[in-house]
Amino acid sequence: MRPQPDGTLVIDPIRGSPPLKKRQIDVSGIMGEALTRDMIAAYLAGYDVIELKANRILAEQKKIIRNVCHKLIGPEIIEETAKSVLIQDLLNPNEISIKKSVRRMFLISNSMHTEAVRALKNRDTDLALDVIQRDDEVDRLFLLIAKQFRSVLRGARLPDTSDTSIDEYHDLRMAAGPLERIADHAHRIANMVDTMDCTIPDEIMDYVEKASDTSRKIVEDAIDALYNSDVALANEVIGRVDEMRAQISTLNKSLIALKSYQAVVTLRTVADSIDRTGDYGANIAEIAINTAMTCFTKNAV
DSSP states (O other): OEEOTTSOEEOOOOOSOOOOOEEEEEOTTOOHHHHHHHHHHHHHTTOSEEEEEOSSOOHHHHHHHHHHHHHSSSEEEEEEOSSEEEEEEOOOGGGOOHHHHHHHHHHHHHHHHHHHHHHHHHTOHHHHHHHHHHHHHHHHHHHHHHHHHHHHHTTOOOTTTTTOOHHHHHHHHHHHHHHHHHHHHHHHHHHGGGGOOSOOOHHHHHHHHHHHHHHHHHHHHHHHHHHHTOHHHHHHHHHTHHHHHHHHHHHHHHGGGOSOHHHHHHHHHHHHHHHHHHHHHHHHHHHHHHHHHHHHHHHHO
8 A cells, every 4th residue: 555645545456576568679770879769768668678689780789789778777788699689677766766866966967067167267178078977977867767757657656656746756857857958058068178279367257157156056046946845935046047147148248358269159158058057947946836836736635
């Protein structure tokens, strides 16, 4: 028996572990991104065992298969021959909480943004590379969350289901999307470190850091509002977007003083990513309001 958020009890007659879900995919002639998409689709569909078959699986295909397994949480190659590759999802879903996964996405993407700006300021290519590499971890968590949500829709028993409604699961899944894009923009800022062909003047770097701090704080407070169902904080966060836009405008105007065309292009790209990060934070704040309203309705009933 499982208690539900509305007070009802669900009686499940299934005892023990459910049978493994298996899927066989013919990968003959499938290469590159097409093969990657097929494998990710099978992962999101919740298959425990995926068998890739062909008359002969090419070395390039096997390289793609290994790379995809590396980018996903759970799947491991357990058997490999010239004609087939057997992949099994070894993750125990009872060990992973969607709330913790979203929180982890936030912590990684937030630190990526902070350190990408620091790398830009100091022209630290090693720190920039570290930021770029961490983007893969955010992508892995995002795909895991998407898989978990689809499993819950199919009635799977996962952590949080006893105290988290399907509406809250949906909203957490929705919040994961902007966090994944925030990490992408931190990645984008880090990529700009190599393109800077001159030292950034202190005054302009100060504008960059102030806009970055405002943008990052929007995301931080939006996440707090989401986890605490704080409507007042969420509305305040959304109101701060205008302040960030004014700082971005000041930054863009200051770039006129730069003599290097490449530096202007680079810093405009950085400014755009900072701006978009703040926008994604506001999107999370809107989700927080929806979540809080759902919780209020549930409690009122």
